[in-house]
Amino acid sequence: LTRLGLILLLLQYxxxxxxxxxxxxxxxxxxxxxxxxxWAVVFVVTRLFTLTLYILVIGFGLPRVENQALDPERGNYFSFLFNNILFRMSVLLLVCLFQASVMWRFIHFQLRRWREYWNEQSSRKRAAAAAGTKQQAKALKRDSGYHENGVVKAENGTSPRTKKLKSP
Structure with missing residues (x-):
């Protein structure tokens, strides 16, 4: 399991x-x-690769180990305790729960970050659109005539407003 630990440390780092x-x-x-x-892509790939490695090693690799009995001459004191189905499945469950909680926090962090980004972009667009309409409104008022003493005066003797027709 030392090689597995080194690979997982390399991925994490x-x-x-x-x-x-x-x-x-x-x-x-x-x-x-x-x-x-x-980083977001590497983080997700690291989590998925970690889960895959754990499932392959603990779920499929450890049951195939030849020496699973207590053998003090070889220094195999604890393999019979740790290499049974109950222990392996509980370790797999703990690893999967831990990786799921890490991914859950990561996904919520990314969603919050993306929401803030889109809200900022939409507020910028709204502010730009509001500024554009104000500029257009000011331009329209100025184009209809010129102001003199606070009153709109028409150019070329035309009135800025249309006259209502009087009915007979």
Whole structure:
């Protein structure tokens, strides 16, 4: 199981490396979040790979071990305690529950981050649209005539308003 532990540590440290590099890049340039997306992908792949390795090693690999009996001459004191179906399934259950809780927190964090991003983008669009309509409204008022002493005066002797027809 030493090799399994080394592989899992390598995967975990790889995900942590991307996370810390993304934070460093974010400190230098707050608009650059591409490494956070890379970290998110590596994090999810690491969790899935961890689950796969645990299932393969604990679920399928340990039952095939040849020496599962108590053998003090070989130094095999505890394999009969740890290599039974009850212990293996409880370890698998604990690992799956832990990985599921980590992924649950990660997914909620990502969803909250994406919601904040989309809310910020939509508020920017709304502010830009409101500013655009105000500018258009001001331009329309100015185009209809010119202002003199607070009163709109028509150009070329035309009235800015249409006259109502009087009925006979």
């Amino acid at each position: 790889l995900a942590e490396f991307f996370f810390h590099m993304a934070r460093l890049v974010c400190f230098t340039d707050e608009n650059n979040e591409k490494l956070f997306n890379v």
